[in-house]
Amino acid sequence: MKTVDKATETARRRYDRNASFYDMMEAVLERYRLRRWRELQWSKVEGTKILEVGVGTGKNFSYYPVGAEIVAIDFSTRMLARAREKAAKHDVKVELLEMDAQALQFEDNTFDTVVGSTVFCSVPDPVRGLMEVERVCKLGGKVVLLEHVLSANIILGRLMNLANPFVVRMAGANINRRTVENVGKSGLVAERVTDLGWDIFKLIEARKTDSSSRAAAAA
Numbered sequence: 220m221k222t223v224d225k226a227t228e229t230a231r232r233r234y235d236r237n238a239s240f241y242d243m244m245e246a247v248l249e250r251y252r253l254r255r256w257r258e259l260q261w262s263k264v265e266g267t268k269i270l271e272v273g274v275g276t277g278k279n280f281s282y283y284p285v286g287a288e289i290v291a292i293d294f295s296t297r298m299l300a301r302a303r304e305k306a307a308k309h310d311v312k313v314e315l316l317e318m319d320a321q322a323l324q325f326e327d328n329t330f331d332t333v334v335g336s337t338v339f340c341s342v343p344d345p346v347r348g349l350m351e352v353e354r355v356c357k358l359g360g361k362v363v364l365l366e367h368v369l370s371a372n373i374i375l376g377r378l379m380n381l382a383n384p385f386v387v388r389m390a391g392a393n394i395n396r397r398t399v400e401n402v403g404k405s406g407l408v409a410e411r412v413t414d415l416g417w418d419i420f421k422l423i424e425a426r427k428t429d430s431s432s433r434a435a436a437a438a
């Protein structure tokens with residue numbers, strides 16, 4: 220896939236590099252926390268036309284609502300290849316597409332709900348990605364994000380800022396993103412933010428409203 224800029228190409232390559240051991244890297248957090256949080260996240264989905272952004276290796280497949288029409292995208296060829304294998308093995312009904320979240324190839328107002336789990340920590344320009352999410356979400360539609368963010372605790376926040384350059388090089392994810400604020404900047408309206416753990420993991424439920432579309436258009 221041709222990516223738009225150097226930062227995006229670098230980020231994409233990191234996920235390609237880590238794809239074969241990504242599930243292993245996340246195994247402990249997955250088992251003790253993420254599973255439960257994913258279940259909660261997918262229980263918030265509305266409607267039947269769903270977009271999953273940054274599908275990765277397909278860890279959300281087991282939570283997909285029965286009967287929904289789901290399209291899932293990722294910019295990493297190798298992460299997507301693992302998702303394809305998983306989908307085939309477990310007969311998951313999903314259309315998997317290689318695509319950059321910052322330049323979604325869908326019409327405006329296409330999806331009832333857009334979902335992403337631990338994605339906007341990695342998208343190089345998260346506000347641009349979230350504006351794209353806002354654009355393709357139907358008016359009145361929902362956006363449900365499970366994200367880790369920069370801690371509001373001053374000491375922990377400083378440590379996260381210090382560690383971020385190393386983490387991002389190793390894992391591809393930034394640990395100092397302000398995703399709740401970024402959702403607001405995209406024009407989406409955050410309706411509910413639930414702290415899931417340590418004031419770092421958040422479930423963000425947002426909506427595209429009339430005013431959110433106006434804000435995005437004015438930006």
Ligand SMILES: C[S@@+](CC[C@H](N)C(=O)[O-])C[C@H]1O[C@@H](n2cnc3c(N)ncnc32)[C@H](O)[C@@H]1O
Nearest residue numbers: 234273274275278293294295319320336341342
């Ligand atoms: C931390 S992984 C999370 C994967 C999956 N959502 C999960 O919960 O396991 C982040 C994923 O987002 C993808 N990603 C990051 N930036 C992206 C972008 N600009 N466009 C599409 N996918 C992106 C990465 O390739 C990776 O698969």
